[in-house]
Amino acid sequence: MTSAAMMMIxxxxxxxxxxTVEGPKVLFTFNLLGLKINFTETIILEWIVMxxxxxxxxxxxxxxxxxxxxxxxxxxxxxVDAITNLVRDTMGKRWLWxxxxxxxxxxxxxxxxxxxxxxxxxxxxxxxxxxxxxxxxFILITWTKIKYGGVGGYLKxxxxxxxxxxxxxxxxxxxTPTAMALRHFGNIAGGSIIMGLVYYGLASLSHMxxxxxxxxxxxxxxxxxxxxxLFSDFMQAFIFIxxxxxxxxxxxxxxxEPA
Amino acid sequence: xxxxxxxxxxxxxIGAGLAMIAGIGPGIGxxxxxxxxxxxxxxxxxxSGAVTRTxxxxxxxxxSTGIYGLIIxxxxxxxxxxx
Numbered sequence: 001m002t003s004a005a006m007m008m009i010x011x012x013x014x015x016x017x018x019x020t021v022e023g024p025k026v027l028f029t030f031n032l033l034g035l036k037i038n039f040t041e042t043i044i045l046e047w048i049v050m051x052x053x054x055x056x057x058x059x060x061x062x063x064x065x066x067x068x069x070x071x072x073x074x075x076x077x078x079x080v081d082a083i084t085n086l087v088r089d090t091m092g093k094r095w096l097w098x099x100x101x102x103x104x105x106x107x108x109x110x111x112x113x114x115x116x117x118x119x120x121x122x123x124x125x126x127x128x129x130x131x132x133x134x135x136x137x138f139i140l141i142t143w144t145k146i147k148y149g150g151v152g153g154y155l156k157x158x159x160x161x162x163x164x165x166x167x168x169x170x171x172x173x174x175x176t177p178t179a180m181a182l183r184h185f186g187n188i189a190g191g192s193i194i195m196g197l198v199y200y201g202l203a204s205l206s207h208m209x210x211x212x213x214x215x216x217x218x219x220x221x222x223x224x225x226x227x228x229x230l231f232s233d234f235m236q237a238f239i240f241i242x243x244x245x246x247x248x249x250x251x252x253x254x255x256x257e258p259a
Numbered sequence: 260x261x262x263x264x265x266x267x268x269x270x271x272x273i274g275a276g277l278a279m280i281a282g283i284g285p286g287i288g289x290x291x292x293x294x295x296x297x298x299x300x301x302x303x304x305x306x307s308g309a310v311t312r313t314x315x316x317x318x319x320x321x322x323s324t325g326i327y328g329l330i331i332x333x334x335x336x337x338x339x340x341x342x
Binding site: 021089090179182183185186187189190193235238239242243246 | 309312315316319320322323326327329330333337
């Protein structure tokens with residue numbers, strides 16, 4: 001390939017030159033009470049995701065009727081039914097009031113991961129987002145334990161079954177949200193890095209056989225993308241809410257005991 | 260690139276490869292869990308929903324050690340914390 005022919009092909013068509021993995025871009029930094037706070041692209045993407053979920057919810061729940069319902073209402077009822085049944089089956093009837101929180105996390109996680117299909121960074125490949133959600137779950141677990149066992153019962157739970165277990169119990173208490181956050185983050189971030197490697201490898205391969213435009217990257221990565229983008233996103237969102245539900249309902253008494 | 264940096268880079272790359280040995284455990288564990296779930300569904304097809312749900316959560320928990328290995332490997336390759 002002569003240099004003249006290479007000049008004619010625009011830069012954005014020639015594929016990635018080198019593989020880089022970076023955190024989310026920091027748009028600007030500001031000080032809040034002495035803390036340095038980074039305003040990253042994740043925050044903007046999060047607001048976009050929130051706006052999409054809000055708009056979708058508003059669109060689906062307009063004009064609700066009892067008889068002669070529209071297709072829109074059928075979709076909304078199916079979604080609400082599915083998540084309510086899931087919460088009832090996993091946590092029991094007493095925890096049904098948790099449904100809105102579980103549904104919110106589920107929607108946020110799915111849309112936050114699927115936004116990567118538009119070519120931007122997935123919201124869930126930023127560790128701070130997952131750590132925030134896991135921290136909310138951690139607060140809810142602690143709150144449930146204190147609500148049903150009292151502060152004394154909560155503190156006594158750390159020395160259960162024998163006081164020697166205290167360090168191990170504290171460690172497992174902290175490990176719960178950390179593991180939840182790391183699992184979701186590792187799956188999404190690892191998947192996006194593997195997809196980046198696949199695109200880079202196929203582009204290098206097409207350069208090797210003297211194709212200036214990486215034709216090989218058309219179509220072939222889509223098969224892998226089905227797993228790493230679609231299946232993995234849904235699975236991780238599902239697992240995150242399942243673990244949240246299981247941990248919270250385990251923190252309280254069982255369903256048949258008196259509260 | 261001087262000698263020290265080169266050694267650190269080589270060590271990071273080897274370490275990343277070693278960290279991914281952690282993938283063996285979850286592979287065996289999840290395979291075992293899915294096999295047992297298949298047996299359970301074959302025995303009681305009406306409980307397939309609950310079995311599948313429990314299996315996925317169990318797989319996710321079993322996967323976490325592999326994910327820790329993956330994160331360490333990614334840190335070593337891309338962030339190069341020791342250089």
